[in-house]
Amino acid sequence: MATPAANPLISDRDVEFLLYEVLNVEALCALPAFAEHSRETFDMVLQATRRFARTRLYPSYRAIDANPPALADGEVHVHSQLKELYRGIVDLGLLTASRPEAVGGQELPMAVFTVATTYLMAANLSAYGYVGLTLGAAHLIEAFGDDSLQRTFMTPMYEGRWTGTMALTEPQAGSSLADIVTTATPTGAGHYLIRGNKIFISGGEHDLAENIVHLTLARIDGAPQGSRGISLFAVPKRRPGAGGLVDNDVHAAGLIHKIGWRGLPSMAMSYGENRDCHGWLIGAPHRGLAHMFQMMNEARIMVGANGVSTASVAYHESVEYARTRPQGRPLGNKDPAAPQIPIIEHADVRRMLLRQKAIVEGGLLVVVATAQYADLAAHAETEAERARAQLLLDLLTPVAKSFPAEKGFESNALALQVHGGYGYSSEYLPEAWLRDQKLNSIHEGTTGIHSMDLLGRKVLGSAGAALAALGEVVGEAILGARAAGVDTAWCEALSAALGEVATATQSLGALGDPAAMLRHSVDYLDMVATAVVAWSWLRRATAAHAGLDRSDADGDFYSGQLAAAQYWFATEVPRIGMLAERCRDNDDAYERMRADWF
């Protein structure tokens, strides 16, 4: 059996490369918002986080996966180790690291914060899940709640004493949030009475913290139907009362047995069975969905990071396995007395490992670059820079969310395959990460939803502005690559790929009929994601060339970067033209298919 402690989770050398040689995140420190920061403060956060991830979180993963919690008498007792693990993450300062000083934070750039969290996610996805949910819930109140609501609900969450949830989904309203029916009745006493049922509420009930705040979507009595009649409420498990916290009539009604993320219970929740569930309106009435969506980019980048991290830990495990597992001999060596070789010496095993590397490291750059655009959208010096960054953030978010989920799942399956028969056993971890990964194509919007968001809202909705902005930054990357001596064939292939994306987009945009335009949106997403990852590999190749020019001390690392870039350009980039043609041809097989024909 492999020794879990040896798994690096995320490659430190690659993180250093990505942050300082590819993305130059130090440049962010020149902006007023990040003036307190430097490479030293970034590295301190990374160092503390990766140490905690490796020494504390990762060793607990297997036990927590193997012993999911149960619901008994309305209570969920999570794995005994989770309480101190959560406390440990809080003590690292990660709940507020990316928040401003005004709320007790360090205003760490999202790009650096995102990288730091990948170590935690790779180590123990569900343990990190509590942090991500709490941060998201507190951030909503920070953005839209008044001082009193912030003091009451946000502060205890940021302090790590309470946790948060996002309570959107109802049994009849998943992808279709417009169909939410949970009600909120005004009382005149500052709060509303909430009644209804929610489902798939991650962290909806547990014994990790003294209280849980459910950021809940509901309709105020008399509100318009549909998505413009939904409001956002803070609904605590226990509300502040006369003598301290009292029960707030929101209870766990059921526990969904998830196939992964097994340290983080997914709950069905019942609100107001005794008509005594208080909720406090966050932001403006009927603007709940809009408020939520304003925070969506962050939540979706987090899901992308989940996907990359889950693929990364499995990638490293399979590299180590392949280096140490002897089996077979080189092709053409028929001497049975010759010793067996490690399977990493077989080309097809290296294919599976290199494909994983290309997905994991290419995906990581997409996720972190998207987070960097979030930093720039909020804090760049000029309005024009902020606007361009916002366009790119909006455009790249569905890619950063969906590519790691879809290709990460394939990558996780390859990690299992590299382990052969052992990979099919629960005594090895690749199967657990494969289970964990599958959620990422479903939660925070399915891949289908994101494909329509990308094509409909982001690309066509911006009337070409978003794609034009992408074309600019990719064009800059190509110039840089040429200057650094990167294979010109790759530069030309990426230029051509962008051209394919543009003509496919024009062709779809000209159709007029929304159903026809969006029919191949998943192909469109695949095409754009493949091109965006090609851009990422070109940037990596550029920095690798520069690194090799500086010295040959790190030749192995840089050579690996160039080989993975070569792989992506040889194997994936040719798919872009094919996908563009599929979009342009706009075949109608599944549009025509009728329910009775299956």
Add this chain to the structure above:
Amino acid sequence: MATPAANPLISDRDVEFLLYEVLNVEALCALPAFAEHSRETFDMVLQATRRFARTRLYPSYRAIDANPPALADGEVHVHSQLKELYRGIVDLGLLTASRPEAVGGQELPMAVFTVATTYLMAANLSAYGYVGLTLGAAHLIEAFGDDSLQRTFMTPMYEGRWTGTMALTEPQAGSSLADIVTTATPTGAGHYLIRGNKIFISGGEHDLAENIVHLTLARIDGAPQGSRGISLFAVPKRRPGAGGLVDNDVHAAGLIHKIGWRGLPSMAMSYGENRDCHGWLIGAPHRGLAHMFQMMNEARIMVGANGVSTASVAYHESVEYARTRPQGRPLGNKDPAAPQIPIIEHADVRRMLLRQKAIVEGGLLVVVATAQYADLAAHAETEAERARAQLLLDLLTPVAKSFPAEKGFESNALALQVHGGYGYSSEYLPEAWLRDQKLNSIHEGTTGIHSMDLLGRKVLGSAGAALAALGEVVGEAILGARAAGVDTAWCEALSAALGEVATATQSLGALGDPAAMLRHSVDYLDMVATAVVAWSWLRRATAAHAGLDRSDADGDFYSGQLAAAQYWFATEVPRIGMLAERCRDNDDAYERMRADWF
């Protein structure tokens, strides 16, 4: 929750179509070997099998998956329902259905037998596993054992009283069977003394039957090293002794916790700890691997059927879910008061369902057509027909084995995705089938091994004869399609695809260096499989046109066939040219990649 009983497992209408409208299996009855058969006898077997699968096997699936057996005191007690389920399958006559009358069988064509077994596999893969293993083991003794060995070991297996296993893998010898070290010492008393360790022995220990016969690979003392020194032995759990069966010193040493097939324990076995493990040589000394490989086509077609069946049951579950789950409204309908529509009305959901259909039904035809070539290779009237069928059987077997495993896994993931958040819960079955499916790319030779078998041994090894034979039958199919009025663009696309396969093959064959030739073998397999499935969809489309011409009574079924064919030609066939180019370009990224660069 969906009602499990409603799942048809495999579509009866599609089976009827495939056997009688596409493959014309009735024509086999004109051959002497199958003269006793007719469509009526075929349908009787199918009818009995599907009834048993639906009413008995399928309802037990969930409980058996949820309660895998444990090893205690060297014994494994399998789920209590399995004993009578196994007895039920035996009573259907399936252990000997495909065997000749001489051993108590019915000599049912493999094509029909294979279809019948898909119902059982789709219903409960691990319950069927005992049958497949026992049949394979008994068949080996039927082929290579003398009368006495047949009486002693084969007969009780065919009668369903004993079960069989295939004991090949050892901890250091999985894909590399040449490295087997289990020993066999002659005794002069007709048996050998066996000593060694095996791992991943499916059904290696259980309490379903009174005895287990392990068909075991071992080396006779002094045998040559490598694959030419391996012999095949029958090693019973209990051997015939003075007063009946006595312990034969082969014991369960461990149980591997598999992530699927959880009714069928996978065991580590220890032979001869007390130097009293008797084994009986089957066939010629040192010819064990060759004997095994002579039976491999059948075993691999069975794995292909496992893959198709596991994808099929999930496909039908997701179609039913999509027909009944309301969510959202048609694109462009913004009226929140309008009722929600079943998700099957969303194009992207139909895309996921149609892709599954294309994989499942296309894959089923590949598997059954390959089985039909097995029938013809053994029983066709002329030597020339048998030789051509054998070439096609050998060529198609790695495709029939690997396509359902690889694309079936994708299909199973789509079935989960269609179920949304519910799909991520173990309260719904798609996740269980996804786990079951993953084994099929690993056991009976990994996908990588089969890709090298296809390109190296089958295509290049036959010096073009196998591809030429494929070209002939595909050419006949194209003529038939043109005559039936199938879209000529599809006919031309398939012709062009075969041309791409041919040029890629020539290009690889010209390389000389085995490492360079086989570098892209997985791409080659993907290319050939995509073309073979396109051939299958062309055959289906041809028969569907004929059906529509006969009457419009069954219009929905035939329209579904044509839509799935359209999907495959629009979506997958364009990949063939891309894969051919990838083979021709023969990019060396992972060949160059070094272990230290990861």
